[in-house]
Amino acid sequence: MVQWRPSSQNLHALFVGAAICLAASMISVPRTVLATAASTTHQQRNMTTMPYPLMDSTLPTGYPSQYSQSSSIIYGLNTLILSAFLGMAAIMVYAPKQFSLIVSRLAPQLSIPTERVVEVVERIKPVNCTCSDHGKVVPDSDEAADQGYMGDRHPPSTFDECIKLYESKRAHELNDSELVEMTLRSVIPFHALEKTLADPTRAVRVRRAVVSRTPGIHHTNTLESSLLPFEDYDFARVFGSCAENVIGYMPIPVGVAGPITIDGTSVFLPMSTTEGALIASTSRGAKALNGGGGVTTVVTGNGMTRAPVVSFSDVRRAGACKDYIDSTEGQEAVKRAFDSTSRFGRLQRVTTKLAGSSLYLRFKATTGDAMGMNMISKGVQEALTVLTRDCGFPDMNIISLSGNFCTDKKPAPINWIDGRGKGIVAESTIPKEVVERTLKCNVDALCKLNISKNLVGSSLAGSVGGNNAHAANIVTAIFLATGQDPAQVVGSSNCMTLMESTEHGDLRISVSMPSIEVGTVGGGTVLEPQGAMLDLIGVRGSNNGQNAIDLAKAVAAGVLAGELSLCSALTVGALVESRKFISSLWVFNVLRDEEEFRLSDTPA
Secondary structure (H helix, E strand, C coil), X not given: CCCCCCCHHHHHHHHHHHHHHHHHHHHXXXXXXXXXXXXXXXXXXXXXXXXXXXXXXCCCCCCCHHHHHHHHHHHHHHHHHHHHHHHHHHHHHHCHHHHHHHHHHHHHHHCCCHHHHHXXXXXCCCCCCCECCCCCECCCCCCCCCCCCCCCCCCCCCHHHHHHHHHCCCHHHCCHHHHHHHHHCCCCCHHHHHHHHCCHHHHHHHHHHHHHHCCCCHHHCCHHHCCCCCCCCCHHHCECCCECCCCCCCCCCEEEEEEEEECCEXXXXXXXXXXXXXXXXXHHHHHHHHHCCXXXXXXXXXXXXXXXXXXXXXXXXXXHHHHHHHCHHHHHHHHHHHHCCCCCCEEEXXXXXXXXXXXXXXXXXXXXXXXXXXXXXXXXHHHHHHHHHHCCCCCCEEEECCCCCCCCCCCCHHHHHHCCEEEEEEEEEECHHHHHHHCCCCHHHHHHHHHHHHHHHHHHCCCCCEECCCHHHHHHHHHHHHCCCHHHHHHHCCXXXXXXXXXXXXXXXXXXXXXXXXXXXXXXXXXXXXXXXXXXXXXCCCCCCHHHHHHHHHHHHHHHHHHHHHHHHHHHCCHHHHHHHHHHHHHHCCCCCHHHCCHHHCCC
């Protein structure tokens, strides 16, 4: 598609042509008609000054009034059309966005292919800049602020000068319109705006404009002025760590459940979610758990995994390598190599699995307070290098550093059986009086529901690690609030919920979660809002691995509270009513004391 770009010659031709059209139209209308129009306008408005001072105010005899009136109408329409033409031309040149909006509104009525017009207009922005009589740069008043205008220099007046500035590492001196144009022309890499400008926020602003103005993708043209926020955010922490090609950030509501007592310490649990009633339900469960003295936790496992796959020329060589790694000598050699790469990563063991001439090695290691995927991957790479170079297996071919025997971000029985990340069992014993008063149900009914739903029902569905009511709900909400990897909810929500009645008729409830993959350093925890939520729990930063363990305990305790509340609501059929109640709170802003909730109004 040929795209018109204004230049001084184009603009000159445009306005000269418009002036000629205007002059021709005025000549084509009889002089006396113009005078009649002027006179009529003058008389109607009772003006003291003629609107057309070069014309006589009287008409020669012989011209009927009907003729002068109709001609006045013709002249008015003609002038209106020409004025509209000049106005649209000016808008098209100096305000292409507004012109695009006008065209998009009129096109459906006139059967104009809007996308073809918009595609051209969105790129009308000239690269050439305009200078005043004194040689100082005069940016557009409406756009000077958001173009990153630098008033102490002359922006380049040609595209070649823009390129020279970019090549001399001075791209930050370009204004935003020039940066957008150069990115659209692939001079500046779309992904490298942060590095090029050394200003992350400005890079985000320019990228939004590039996405909005990219030809051929018309449904993105609203991004630049959309409600997706990008200002007042520390994108320097994002670049190179959390996300690429950033165009803003997504605000998600954050609430707190609790407080809940975990191993004698009371904490609030931050939860980021858009699911109404979830936080209220978890808080209700926490209250019931606190009525029984709180939650007791036990750590059953602590080790992140990574499993590369290697191959050999035949199964005999693959079997020989397996035998060596399984031996004490092999385990020690691999551990020395692995541990040399980190102050925190410590290899626990390597498990091998042979499939034909391919060998899968499942490394399991502690990773301090980090979730540990990068740390363990670095150690695995060094261990494979040592096996190839020093242990007699130069013919070993590394197919992939991850062979899915880990397994990461996919449902897998191996994580449920052998564990991955932190393994936590959380338990609480709740007096039957608390169950009846707070949860509005009885212990026997809860135990029966848990067996029918979480054990038998999940088994009929063929679920692995899914013997629970909604563990993933709480895991996801806490993960989002504390900067964890949301994709690891897949394995981290592996959970078995058990309930039983004690000899005194009280309720003993527990959740067993063998693969909670969390960290308190690195990843999304470097972002200040997420770090603030880790501070809320008291686990931010590094603490010899204890902070990550305590975060996993908080996740398990939150899941325990959520399981207890939802199952009790299901026992008495209050689930739907609880959601209606949450809606009524939003509409009427009703504040009630939790002790006064009626059975059907209790959130679940």
